[in-house]
Amino acid sequence: MKYHKSFYQIKSNEEIFSKIVKEKEHIGYYSLPFQETKEIKEFAKRVKQKHIVVVGIGGSSLGTFAIHHFLIDKENDKKLHFLESTDPIDLQRRIRKIDLKDALFIVISKSGTTIETISILKYLSSILVLDSSNTICITEEDSKLNSFAKSKEIKTFDIPKNVGGRFSVFSNVGLLPLAIMGLDIDKLLKGCQDIYNSFFEKEDYYSIIMEKARFIVENKNRFNINVIFSYSSLLDGFNKWYVQLWGESLGKININGTKQALTPVGLLGPVDQHSFLQLIMEGKRDKTVTFIKIEDFNDDLTIPNISLEGLEELDYLNNIKFKNLINKQADSTIQAVEDLKDIPYDVITIQSQDEYNIGKLMFTYELLTSIVGSFVQINTYDQPGVEAGKIILKKSLKKEK
Amino acid sequence: MKYHKSFYQIKSNEEIFSKIVKEKEHIGYYSLPFQETKEIKEFAKRVKQKHIVVVGIGGSSLGTFAIHHFLIDKENDKKLHFLESTDPIDLQRRIRKIDLKDALFIVISKSGTTIETISILKYLSSILVLDSSNTICITEEDSKLNSFAKSKEIKTFDIPKNVGGRFSVFSNVGLLPLAIMGLDIDKLLKGCQDIYNSFFEKEDYYSIIMEKARFIVENKNRFNINVIFSYSSLLDGFNKWYVQLWGESLGKININGTKQALTPVGLLGPVDQHSFLQLIMEGKRDKTVTFIKIEDFNDDLTIPNISLEGLEELDYLNNIKFKNLINKQADSTIQAVEDLKDIPYDVITIQSQDEYNIGKLMFTYELLTSIVGSFVQINTYDQPGVEAGKIILKKSLKKEK
Numbered sequence: 001m002k003y004h005k006s007f008y009q010i011k012s013n014e015e016i017f018s019k020i021v022k023e024k025e026h027i028g029y030y031s032l033p034f035q036e037t038k039e040i041k042e043f044a045k046r047v048k049q050k051h052i053v054v055v056g057i058g059g060s061s062l063g064t065f066a067i068h069h070f071l072i073d074k075e076n077d078k079k080l081h082f083l084e085s086t087d088p089i090d091l092q093r094r095i096r097k098i099d100l101k102d103a104l105f106i107v108i109s110k111s112g113t114t115i116e117t118i119s120i121l122k123y124l125s126s127i128l129v130l131d132s133s134n135t136i137c138i139t140e141e142d143s144k145l146n147s148f149a150k151s152k153e154i155k156t157f158d159i160p161k162n163v164g165g166r167f168s169v170f171s172n173v174g175l176l177p178l179a180i181m182g183l184d185i186d187k188l189l190k191g192c193q194d195i196y197n198s199f200f201e202k203e204d205y206y207s208i209i210m211e212k213a214r215f216i217v218e219n220k221n222r223f224n225i226n227v228i229f230s231y232s233s234l235l236d237g238f239n240k241w242y243v244q245l246w247g248e249s250l251g252k253i254n255i256n257g258t259k260q261a262l263t264p265v266g267l268l269g270p271v272d273q274h275s276f277l278q279l280i281m282e283g284k285r286d287k288t289v290t291f292i293k294i295e296d297f298n299d300d301l302t303i304p305n306i307s308l309e310g311l312e313e314l315d316y317l318n319n320i321k322f323k324n325l326i327n328k329q330a331d332s333t334i335q336a337v338e339d340l341k342d343i344p345y346d347v348i349t350i351q352s353q354d355e356y357n358i359g360k361l362m363f364t365y366e367l368l369t370s371i372v373g374s375f376v377q378i379n380t381y382d383q384p385g386v387e388a389g390k391i392i393l394k395k396s397l398k399k400e401k
Numbered sequence: 402m403k404y405h406k407s408f409y410q411i412k413s414n415e416e417i418f419s420k421i422v423k424e425k426e427h428i429g430y431y432s433l434p435f436q437e438t439k440e441i442k443e444f445a446k447r448v449k450q451k452h453i454v455v456v457g458i459g460g461s462s463l464g465t466f467a468i469h470h471f472l473i474d475k476e477n478d479k480k481l482h483f484l485e486s487t488d489p490i491d492l493q494r495r496i497r498k499i500d501l502k503d504a505l506f507i508v509i510s511k512s513g514t515t516i517e518t519i520s521i522l523k524y525l526s527s528i529l530v531l532d533s534s535n536t537i538c539i540t541e542e543d544s545k546l547n548s549f550a551k552s553k554e555i556k557t558f559d560i561p562k563n564v565g566g567r568f569s570v571f572s573n574v575g576l577l578p579l580a581i582m583g584l585d586i587d588k589l590l591k592g593c594q595d596i597y598n599s600f601f602e603k604e605d606y607y608s609i610i611m612e613k614a615r616f617i618v619e620n621k622n623r624f625n626i627n628v629i630f631s632y633s634s635l636l637d638g639f640n641k642w643y644v645q646l647w648g649e650s651l652g653k654i655n656i657n658g659t660k661q662a663l664t665p666v667g668l669l670g671p672v673d674q675h676s677f678l679q680l681i682m683e684g685k686r687d688k689t690v691t692f693i694k695i696e697d698f699n700d701d702l703t704i705p706n707i708s709l710e711g712l713e714e715l716d717y718l719n720n721i722k723f724k725n726l727i728n729k730q731a732d733s734t735i736q737a738v739e740d741l742k743d744i745p746y747d748v749i750t751i752q753s754q755d756e757y758n759i760g761k762l763m764f765t766y767e768l769l770t771s772i773v774g775s776f777v778q779i780n781t782y783d784q785p786g787v788e789a790g791k792i793i794l795k796k797s798l799k800k801e802k
Contacts, residue, residue, distance in 0.1 A: 057671070057672060057675050058672070058674075058675025058676060059675065062676070072494070073490060073494065084672055085634045085669070085671065085672055085727075086671055086723050086726050086727045086730065087632075087633050087634040087635065087698075087723070087727055088698055088700040088701075088702040088722070088723035088724050088727070089474060089633075089634075089635060089698055089700050089754065090633070090634035090635060091702065091723065092700070092702060093473070093474065112712075113712070113714070113715060115715070115718065115726075115730075116671060118709075118712060118715045118718065119704050119718050119721075119723070119726060121709070121712075122704050122705055122707050122709065122715075122718065122719070123702070123704060123705060123723075125705070125707050125709065126705035126707055144711050144712050144714065144715075145711070145712065146711070147710070147711025147712075148709050148710055148711035148712045149711075150711070151710035151711055152710070165675075166676075224625070224685065224687055225625075225626070225664055231488075232488050232490075232491070233486045233488040233490075233491035234488065234490060234491060240676075243676060243677060244675070244676035244677070247676060247677045247679065247680040247684075248675075248676055248677070248678075248679040248680065250680070250684075251677075251679045251680025251681070251682070251683055251684035252679070252683050252684070253683050259683060259684055259685045259686065260683075260684060260685065261680065261684040261685030261687055262684075263626055263664075263666070263680065263684070263687070263688075264677075265664070265666065268486070270458070270486065270487055270517055271458060271459070271485055271486055273459075273787060273790065274458050274459025274460065274566075274645070274649075274787075275459060275463070275567075275641075275644060275645035275648060275649055276644060276645070276648045276649070276652075276665075277649075277786065277787050277790070278648065278649040278652045278653070278784045278785075278786040278787050279648040279649065279651070279652025279662070279664065279786075280652070280786075281652070281786030281787065281789070282652055282653050282654050282660060282661075282785070282786035283648075283651075283652035283653070283660055283661060283662040283664070284625065284660045284661065284662030285660065286625055286662050286664070287664075297488075297489055297490055299489040299490050299493070300489075301489040301492065301493060301524070303520050303523050303524060304523055304524060304526070304527035306523050306526050306527055308519075308522070308523065308526065308549050309548070309549055309552035309553070310545050310546070310547070310548025310549035310550075310551070310552055311513075311514070311519060311522075311545050311546065311548070311549050313514070313545065314514060314516070314519045314523075314545075316795070316798050316799045316802055317516065317519065317520050317523065317798065318523070320520075320798065320801075321489070322487050322488070322489035322492065322520070322524075323489050325487045325516075325520060325798075326486075326487045326488055326489070328794055328797055328798060329487065329516075329790075329794055331793075331797070332790045332791070332793040332794035332797060333790045335790070335793050336789040336790035336793055339789065353490065383679045384679075384683070385678065385679040385680075385681075385682030385683035386674060386675075386678050386679050386682065388682070388737040388740065389674065389678070389730075389733045389734045389736070389737035390733070392732075392733040392736050392737055393729060393730055393733035394717070396729055396732070396733060397717050397718065397721065397726075397729060398717045400721075401717060
């Protein structure tokens with residue numbers, strides 16, 4: 001008797017765990033939490049410029065922006081800028097804010113030939129001299145951008161071949177600009193390490209991540225939209241990073257030829273209570289919702305004990321700290337969702353607004369993405385679907401010449 | 402013989418059109434394009450302050466932000482700020498950027514008792530004197546915020562009762578701050594008028610909007626996600642406004658007790674080619690995609706004719722204008738989607754970056770939302786689903802006292 005099948009079943013947690021343990025031997029991001037950061041910190045310390053300009057798009061900027069936006073008030077007095085879009089008006093708006101004479105340009109492209117990044121690099125080269133005094137490149141060691149850097153004696157930092165762009169925030173890609181901005185990158189990595197250890201030693205985060213991934217996968221056809229509802233404006237960048245990580249990693253055709261679709265949506269509370277919440281509450285049950293809260297904002301801004309004529313009915317707001325108000329807004333929304341009984345939700349509470357906690361949160365999401373990808377049997381780390389457009393663009397641009 | 406039914410069928414275009422024609426007698430936003438703007442313009446002209454601060458959330462700020470962000474380089478030298486979130490760190494970051502002594506506060510709340518807005522108003526009242534010299538209120542004529550304003554002789558502008566918050570951008574809510582920022586609000590309204598006339602006189606936009614709405618509704622169970630992919634960073638605010646308009650208007654239980662779900666997603670090109678595009682291309686076919694392009698950015702920023710050592714293979718980019726590059730990136734992505742043959746997409750090209758065109762675009766989306774709402778037989782203009790959380794919050798805050 002022989003047996004052959006063309007379908008796949010969802011594997012057991014144990015099988016997935018073994019796959020991930022094997023995978024981490026050749027997928028680079030898993031080991032980033034344990035890297036040596038001395039060279040980065042020493043370089044960062046020597047940076048004299050006031051304006052730090054990340055030239056990079058997608059995975060080369062989203063993670064850095066996420067952490068920067070979360071911790072901006074903990075940074076030194078340097079200004080961090082991002083140049084990424086080819087929108088000419090947006091690009092000029094951004095360049096106008098930079099003191100070009102007092103700027104360090106960090107040109108980031110894994111492949112070294114990203115069209116947006118090189119276009120902007122060319123433009124910058126026409127308005128000022130880019131050399132070893134004001135430019136560094138972060139790229140693969142054998143890329144064309146690396147050759148460019150060498151030709152000008154510009155310092156380069158490596159992106160390991162086996163670290164994908166959207167998983168690169170804890171490589172030089174993110175650590176270097178963040179260290180220059182005065183953030184504690186060791187604490188960031190400590191957050192990652194703790195999640196890593198908890199997961200691989202099968203402690204708390206093993207079951208949290210595994211069960212979450214399994215639920216999402218088992219119910220992916222019913223709940224095809226995965227909402228993150230972050231109750232802090234500081235997590236706006238994190239949401240965008242999540243959308244890339246989730247969408248680009250999991251939007252794939254699997255081993256069985258089936259088009260997967262776990263669609264990420266990022267929301268901010270309380271702002272999106274006045275927008276998307278209605279759709280969650282009364283729309284079709286096609287969404288899972290993950291609420292993210294900051295337990296202690298470490299900020300005591302308080303609604304004053306002031307009664308405004310005509311608005312006395314709102315005096316119950318008096319003396320409430322804003323950090324308690326926003327968390328009560330989160331809790332009330334969570335309770336309202338809970339009361340409906342038919343929306344799958346979970347709540348991630350991070351302790352405080354610091355490097356350690358954002359490291360934990362982001363590394364958790366990287367692991368979760370890998371586990372979900374492993375469950376649905378796709379390649380989590382490539383992005384073949386974006387090649388077609390790139391080829392058409394290149395042809396069209398070359399034809400015009 | 403008697404006959405009774407509890408289901409509904411999708412109505413004919415003609416029936417929907419008649420419903421909309423009747424609806425515009427009592428739904429206020431339809432007539433906003435034809436309002437008198439003299440009072441607004443005269444008030445705007447007299448504003449001396451340099452910092453203009455919109456205090457408002459959701460429908461009170463999203464539309465204004467959308468137009469402001471689109472046209473920021475066409476504004477005068479005043480600075481427009483938005484205070485909306487109760488996130489204490491975000492709130493303080495924003496307040497630090499305002500010169501409080503040279504600021505006009507525009508407090509906007511339709512109901513007059515929006516918790517976020519009144520909390521911020523109370524806080525502001527504790528750090529400076531708010532009076533007729535530096536504050537105006539935009540609210541319903543009989544609201545508690547209106548009573549507050551009257552008690553301090555603060556000037557008020559009306560939000561008509563029959564204009565919903567998310568449909569209020571072309572009322573005083575949006576027009577007043579935008580006029581103060583030096584934008585031409587008559588041109589904005591001219592854009593709306595042209596769409597209005599084209600639709601109600603059954604010209605081009607009648608069939609464009611009707612056919613689009615009908616396709617979305619007929620296929621809503623298959624394509625439950627409606628993506629807008631805007632090829633300009635300037636449309637970031639528009640995307641967010643669209644998400645509110647679409648999600649909060651259409652996420653409803655319909656006449657038949659069915660939970661509707663047309664989930665809006667806003668993307669920006671080319672940035673999100675490096676993020677969400679993979680999911681569109683290889684993910685499950687559960688999305689419609691609307692590309693938005695700007696035909697002429699009226700900006701000639703050009704990639705210079707520079708060959709960078711090592712990067713010579715990218716010299717085909719030389720001498721290309723950025724505005725042409727971004728539009729070719731859009732066209733290439735559109736072509737790649739077209740080649741797949743199984744993703745429903747459409748392309749909206751707006752002529753240029755100005756008041757007239759953004760007015761057209763936004764009014765088109767307001768009409769589209771109304772028509773879709775009418776097809777699926779819901780109340781497009783309420784938001785009952787967000788009440789539960791508000792009640793829980795109020796109880797919880799009062800209990801703490």
